[in-house]
Amino acid sequence: MKQFFPAELIKKKRQGLPHERAELEFMVQHFVVGTIPDYQMSAWLMAVFFRGMTPEETAWLTEIMMNSGRVLPFRDQGRWAVDKHSTGGVGDKTSLILTPLVAACGGLVPMMAGRGLGHTGGTLDKLEAIPGMNVHLEIDRFVQTVETLGGAISGQTKEVCPADMKLYALRDVTATVESIPLICASIMSKKLAEGLSSLVLDVKFGSGAFMKTASDAHKLAEALIQIGEHHGVRVTAVLTNMDQPLGRFIGNSVEVFECLEIMKGQSFFENDIDFYSDTRELTIELAIEMLLAAQLAPHREAARAKAAETLKSGAALNKFLAICAAQGAVPDWKLPVSPSEHIVRYDGPAGYVTLLDSEGIGYAAIQLGAGRLQSTDKIDHSAGIELFVKVGLPIEPGQKVFRLFSQNPQTLALAERRLKTCLQVGPQPPAPAPLIYGYVTAKGVEYAN
């Protein structure tokens, strides 16, 4: 490999000059083996934060990170693997349904998922609510499960994208997470390492999302799509609203429960609305994109019918149970149930719900034990929050707003105090905000309305 001086490469980026491919290779490869120390990498990361990267640099960085570990064999074998990635939300449990649904339709879904981050939940934490479930499959077993059942959900191992694992850990403690090119390279290197041919992105915006506006979400989507294009991977992004939590539950066990209910065709009505409708709607929209991307349906309406039928017939549920069994879930598993619960009631004047702050609700769920404040914290899988209201609904004094679950009753009062600040009520209902804002592909954007 060509030799460079790390300090000169840091200075180059600091000055806003684009790197050559060999320079990025030098930085990343030496960082992975430790011959570039963390203190030089973190200065470089901060310079990238301020100076950005060209699309070409971002594509190179992605590829270099992807090639720092193993790449799954599907694409090289000519098999059309597809996956979905969400930029992170509160109550966002669609992965748990999408993987078995698309697998049941004949797709190949090698989903490498993550843990909860900040106020957002993580698919792996949710799955671990299922007794016996192993979300750290060896790579070969993971591939074999995907080949046998059409899908599996597991964590990134050290063999896949080690550069990303090491870089992410450093970014987390050096305030260099929020950089579009670094976010793009991190997401796409892991997804490309799955050996995908196509990828569907759920790019969320709003109070509970990393991107606060639809316009920022659109920009992020375009950057991710550009990297996909560069590597011959078809990427479709769905821009979705995260101004309030998705669905009925926030937590781990309770979110798995919600998914099982939806896969059983259930609804849950409270205050005249089905609290499963938004989770179901988003799941079907993302399933449509995955089925189209994987060429498992000729057009949108056929894809919609196929996704709905796969849910209705119980095929998605059976596939989910088969995947869980293959990943070690005990026979006839039961989800853990919280030993204590607490109802939070509204105590203000009558009106309409104008805000349900997803970020605050996400942090309240963490307080109850559903997530981690520090990476060493243990999760209470039975902890969580049930929602009884949605933005736009009328609300009366004394009405139930949240039900809290926790093994630790001391956290209930703390979470209640925080949650009361997450609910805002006004005299008029707010303007309706659609769940699906638009679709972005390499060809451009298409708005949902």
Added chain:
Amino acid sequence: MKQFFPAELIKKKRQGLPHERAELEFMVQHFVVGTIPDYQMSAWLMAVFFRGMTPEETAWLTEIMMNSGRVLPFRDQGRWAVDKHSTGGVGDKTSLILTPLVAACGGLVPMMAGRGLGHTGGTLDKLEAIPGMNVHLEIDRFVQTVETLGGAISGQTKEVCPADMKLYALRDVTATVESIPLICASIMSKKLAEGLSSLVLDVKFGSGAFMKTASDAHKLAEALIQIGEHHGVRVTAVLTNMDQPLGRFIGNSVEVFECLEIMKGQSFFENDIDFYSDTRELTIELAIEMLLAAQLAPHREAARAKAAETLKSGAALNKFLAICAAQGAVPDWKLPVSPSEHIVRYDGPAGYVTLLDSEGIGYAAIQLGAGRLQSTDKIDHSAGIELFVKVGLPIEPGQKVFRLFSQNPQTLALAERRLKTCLQVGPQPPAPAPLIYGYVTAKGVEYAN
């Protein structure tokens, strides 16, 4: 001490928000003891590079760094210590004359000097050309020498500004040196730790200086003066031209020789000009500022007369020899003389010297052995360069331009090749550039012309 999360402080600076004093204290003090790791500090330093610091933050950082170690007692004792600091040049040897000159006038000059940095020479390296000379005095012996003789020149020890030593080492390898607030805090924390009441700055600009333009030098001077004001230290900055090397020699032994000659009242004429005149002129200008600042002269003309008389009488020379003896120089010391030398002649058409690239000449001197390319390199104290031309002089084919000195004859050809690119000749003499451009104080700027 109040507790903060380092990543949150890095983020705050990244976002361009000013730090509170306690936050800066937390960062620096934890960094010094190692509880904030290098990788967080370097990310913060890069954020400071991009976002800058308010004058208040810079003053706090300076004070916190100063207080990370011992502060010399002069100011607390009510004694008026004065020092000079140069931002670094090529052939800049004024410190060697100024310290004994001001001490001989009754001043107190506790000069803590540095090593060569980049293409610029370092006072400590020059002094070490004197056999036996100890430039690493223990703090107590340093203070005692200053009290007894009026002056001493020694290196920063680990007891003085340890925060600066550790920060500077990290900045050097993370491309975060070139930040005005960090430069200011580094310079001023060390100088304030000397217990000064006043400080004279030689802020250089031009091809051989860190600041390339007089306007940038002016800005740096103002930032340094502001910190001095904040700490009740009177700071005067002289803005001086570093478009060509200062004086007759560049190196270590040869620069000490030049200083001894000037302190003996000698001149050295070549091509009808005195090659000691610019070193002498700058030294006297800086001495005037030091004498005025230390209230050792009532006004500029009295100060000029006093400085000239102290040079002429041999009092400065005697003081220099006394300081050297006190710092361990062997009796009747002789400077090392290079065993091999080489004359470089001009081989182009007749004309006028339009450029003598100081930076290139500085690096050629390093190639000859007069400085270090890496911090572990050994210095050849007898190595160096003699200049036979100055900008503006007429030049003929075959005329002597440089004389090179080195113990390692193999370096002569390399240095000659580089030096030929440092000399530019044109058909017309360039517009004259005065050595002294102006004076900056807290009251404003005064131009020399």
